[in-house]
Amino acid sequence: MLKVFEAFSGVGAQKMALRNLNVEHEIIATSDIDPVAIKAYAYIHDPEYMSSSLNIDINIAKKYLIDLNIISNEKVDRTKNNDIIELYKACICSKNLGDITKIDINNIPDHDLFTYSFPCQDISSVGKLKGLQENSGTRSSLLWECKRIIESKKPKFLLLENVQNLVRGKNKDSFEQWLEYLNDIGYKNTWKILDSKNFGIPQRRQRVFVVSKLEEENYLEIFNKKIEMKSIYDILDKSNETYYTYTNKIDVDINHGEYKFFDDRDWKMNGIIVNDICSTQRAGRSGLKCIRNENGELQVRKLSDLECWRLMGFSDVDYNNLKKVNFPSTSILKLCGNSIVVNVLEGIFENMLKENTYD
Numbered sequence: 001m002l003k004v005f006e007a008f009s010g011v012g013a014q015k016m017a018l019r020n021l022n023v024e025h026e027i028i029a030t031s032d033i034d035p036v037a038i039k040a041y042a043y044i045h046d047p048e049y050m051s052s053s054l055n056i057d058i059n060i061a062k063k064y065l066i067d068l069n070i071i072s073n074e075k076v077d078r079t080k081n082n083d084i085i086e087l088y089k090a091c092i093c094s095k096n097l098g099d100i101t102k103i104d105i106n107n108i109p110d111h112d113l114f115t116y117s118f119p120c121q122d123i124s125s126v127g128k129l130k131g132l133q134e135n136s137g138t139r140s141s142l143l144w145e146c147k148r149i150i151e152s153k154k155p156k157f158l159l160l161e162n163v164q165n166l167v168r169g170k171n172k173d174s175f176e177q178w179l180e181y182l183n184d185i186g187y188k189n190t191w192k193i194l195d196s197k198n199f200g201i202p203q204r205r206q207r208v209f210v211v212s213k214l215e216e217e218n219y220l221e222i223f224n225k226k227i228e229m230k231s232i233y234d235i236l237d238k239s240n241e242t243y244y245t246y247t248n249k250i251d252v253d254i255n256h257g258e259y260k261f262f263d264d265r266d267w268k269m270n271g272i273i274v275n276d277i278c279s280t281q282r283a284g285r286s287g288l289k290c291i292r293n294e295n296g297e298l299q300v301r302k303l304s305d306l307e308c309w310r311l312m313g314f315s316d317v318d319y320n321n322l323k324k325v326n327f328p329s330t331s332i333l334k335l336c337g338n339s340i341v342v343n344v345l346e347g348i349f350e351n352m353l354k355e356n357t358y359d
């Protein structure tokens, strides 16, 4: 049984990948502070628990959420009791330890795999580039908080994911410092920039992955997996063809009956550039659009939340679990923008775990 700690857990793309691969595993803990992400995680991975009732003193639930830094003192009293209980339940069922800076190491069970896709805001090319230096107080410097956990628990495998800017420019020194640190405490690291378009998903999404293994030689073959691209027909929600469709006629010459993606920024700046592969989904950018060509006419469509969800390799079953409890589209788009394409994780885990040496 693979025991896993998903730090910065989001919707749990890591768990989705292990589930899809039928890897016998147990999530021994997660860590996140965003109420929307915490609830989404719980409704996706344990909808039964979330639909059961729970008797808990409201003041105990409030204190718990405040202690974990998930809700502030000011906000707690403005939040409805039902919402407090729902969030508390989500934390319990996902074994969420809350703010990574506050976690008591003694509360973390032993585990074999530690995943840490820490916040990218300060290193991403679309952010203010404040960097991730240790003790700098930036959100991306939360990376260094993982030291306490890794040193005390020494899991056999570690998996880091972040934007490709992590290995470039002014972030490069911090990245190298991190690898050196892992090396000093006994990990062999291998890293690569992987693009989800090589893992069967028609989304251009380049991300850095670092796989570390305790006391083993490097094994770069981890990342060798090319999967044939899924058709964009498989992504589009055919039942909802007119969703967000503008009637503008567009002067672009593409073949009849084809769907093509194009980039939002190109739309604004240069008119339309037609691409077969959709641009990177980002938390702050809702509105990827595609061109629909039927009956010889071209139209523009903003992708729906379901289509964006599928562009992350996520399943319709998981999407439906969120929709059943009325998750807003804007939240779903944000969760997608922050997450990891699950097919890429499957490729990594398949190789990482093939010798099954964690038992």
Ligand SMILES: C[S@@+](CC[C@H](N)C(=O)[O-])C[C@H]1O[C@@H](n2cnc3c(N)ncnc32)[C@H](O)[C@@H]1O
Pocket: 007, 008, 009, 010, 011, 012, 013, 014, 031, 032, 033, 034, 037, 098, 099, 100, 101, 117, 118, 119, 120, 142, 335, 338, 339, 340
């Ligand atoms: C890039 S996202 C990771 C997404 C995740 N890998 C997934 O599968 O969806 C970073 C996550 O870190 C969380 N986060 C931010 N500050 C945190 C903190 N102090 N402690 C724990 N999690 C935090 C954010 O709420 C966000 O969900």
